[in-house]
Amino acid sequence: MHIDDETLTNHGIHAQKNGRVLILACGALAREIIDIININGWSHLDLHCLPAILHNTPERIPDAVAKAVAEQRERYGEIFVAYADCGTGGLLQARCAELGIEMIEGPHCYSFFEGNAEFAARGEISAFYLTDFLVRQFDAFVTKPLGLDRHPDLRDMYFGHYTKLVYQAQTDDPGLTAKAKDCAAFLKLDFERRFTGYGDLEAALRPL
Structure with missing residues (x-):
């Protein structure tokens, strides 16, 4: 799933660097993140999604995230990765640590949707x-x-x-x-x- 510039503009979350935060997300979370942004009125948050189909080849997720960070970093003071581990075997966490950016905790979206503690229990x-x-x-x-x-x-x-x-x-x-x-x-x-x-x-x- 791809969220293009027109879609972002239609939701009132087009990007500029000063005071804005980019959420770099899995396309499978696009609808939910847009809903959360709109419900809470968080107009300073922008959304950029990578294709959800990357979950079929999770080994490609860390490189895709790193590439997107490199493309977007000049425009934002802060970037947050809306991916859990998602089958990368810790590689995404390691890459985010190298890049100095935070990501969602948990092994996958099924865990953080339910609540990581409850899911683990x-x-x-x-x-x-x-x-x-x-x-x-x-x-x-x-x-x-x-x-x-x-x-x-x-x-x-x-x-x-x-x-x-x-x-x-x-x-x-x-x-x-x-x-x-x-x-x-x-x-x-x-x-x-x-x-x-x-x-x-x-x-x-x-x-x-």
Whole structure:
């Protein structure tokens, strides 16, 4: 998902350096971050998103973040990275430390949406998680990349060790809940919905 300059301008968050902070985010978080900015009236925060599809190749995330920081640094006094570790094995944290910028704590967005402490306490090992974004983009990020649209028999290979699908809902949207239930049925998993709201994401942005 890409947020272009026109979209940013339409949300009243076009960039200039003095007194402004850039949120460099995963495209999967764009809608939620824009909502948080608008709800709180944080007009000094600007948003630049990298493609959400990078999650399919997490080893590329640190370099992509570093490149974006290099491109944007002259325009901002502060940059905050709205990524968790996201499968980089600590490499993103190390790169952010080298660059002298902060990032969201947690192993992935499923953790910080639920709240890192609560997520860790659950200790779930057989749950497959979806957020609002992933429910909307289920075919693009799950069905097609895994080939389940062409080879449904692969379902047991990929998901045989899961027992339930947990939908972490950022919004109260009956349509998304219905679609999440369909996703669970498609994967032959039990269904659970948890309303998380923005979890630790909003808390991480508030100090900015």
